[in-house]
Amino acid sequence: MALKGVFRGVIMGAPGSGKGTVSSRIAQSFGLQHLSSGDTLRANIEAKTDLGLLMKSCIDQGQLVPDDVISRLILTSLRNMNQSSWLLDGFPRTVAQAEALDSMCDVDSVINLDVPFQTIRERLTSRWVHLPSGRGLDDVTGEPLVQRDDDSPETVTRRLKDYERQTQPVLEYYRSKGVLETFTGTETNKIWPHVHAFLSKKIPGNQQARGKA
Ligand code: AMP
Numbered sequence: 001m002a003l004k005g006v007f008r009g010v011i012m013g014a015p016g017s018g019k020g021t022v023s024s025r026i027a028q029s030f031g032l033q034h035l036s037s038g039d040t041l042r043a044n045i046e047a048k049t050d051l052g053l054l055m056k057s058c059i060d061q062g063q064l065v066p067d068d069v070i071s072r073l074i075l076t077s078l079r080n081m082n083q084s085s086w087l088l089d090g091f092p093r094t095v096a097q098a099e100a101l102d103s104m105c106d107v108d109s110v111i112n113l114d115v116p117f118q119t120i121r122e123r124l125t126s127r128w129v130h131l132p133s134g135r136g137l138d139d140v141t142g143e144p145l146v147q148r149d150d151d152s153p154e155t156v157t158r159r160l161k162d163y164e165r166q167t168q169p170v171l172e173y174y175r176s177k178g179v180l181e182t183f184t185g186t187e188t189n190k191i192w193p194h195v196h197a198f199l200s201k202k203i204p205g206n207q208q209a210r211g212k213a
Contacts (some may be wrong), residue, residue: 007032007085007203008105010092012171013113014163016120016156018188022113022195023089029196030203033081037074038089041065042176051077064093064166071100078104085203095169109202110174114184117160124156 010031013019027034041059044052051073055065064070072090092098101107174180181198185191 006083007024007199008088008108009086009199010029010088010107010110010174011113012110012167014115014117015159016118016124017113017115018191019089019113021188022111022192023087025192026087026111026195026199029087030199032203033084034073035077035081035086035091037070037088037093039090041070042075050118067094067096067100071097075100075104092170093166097171098170098173107174107177107179108171109199110171110180112171112180112182113191114182115186115191119155119186120160121153121156125153 008029009026011019011023011026013022023034023036026032041052041055045056045059046052051069055069058065070091070093074088074097078086078088088101092101171180182192183194183198185194
């Protein structure tokens with residue numbers, strides 16, 4: 001069910017892999033709609049929708065929400081995007097979710113950011129955050145910067161292991177379909193030109209090249 005002129009992509013990467021930065025660059029450079037499952041769920045919680053209220057404790061505890069719930073939510077959002085090109089972020093997280101997505105449409109490419117865990121550990125455990133904004137170094141207000149509780153070395157290692165365990169089957173699923181594209185590196189700015197070059201070939205001309213790598 002490929003739709004001519006439309007690109008459907010998924011981005012995968014461990015927490016701290018630079019996925020957020022790369023996603024926004026892709027969305028901006030290629031004019032794709034960026035749909036993050038985590039953001040969608042958080043928006044539901046914020047708006048106090050029935051689904052948001054129901055899923056809040058699951059999310060607060062860092063557990064995955066049930067496949068059928070998240071699949072319905074994301075597939076509905078995708079249908080509402082009509083025929084535009086999109087990039088999914090955070091979904092699918094399980095093979096059941098990948099199959100649900102396949103029941104609606106084919107995925108053109110899965111961008112997998114492969115950053116060594118050691119690099120991520122160093123990056124996250126030395127990450128300093130400005131609490132009120134959640135930003136990194138804040139030289140605007142001069143307020144003190146703190147280390148996030150969930151960035152302690154033990155927590156980071158656990159999160160990375162959980163990520164690997166959860167996503168390995170999804171990566172295998174897409175590899176077997178021939179749509180997995182892995183980008184390995186230790187720095188986002190060095191990975192990005194390769195992602196850009198790859199997508200420039202993949203994404204139909206009219207969507208392309210609003211920005212340079
Ligand atoms: P994220 O911002 O992607 O880390 O997502 C935040 C939280 O939302 C996760 O810890 C899960 O509780 C939930 N979540 C996001 N995406 C999914 C998904 N595809 N499947 C199940 N739960 C999800």
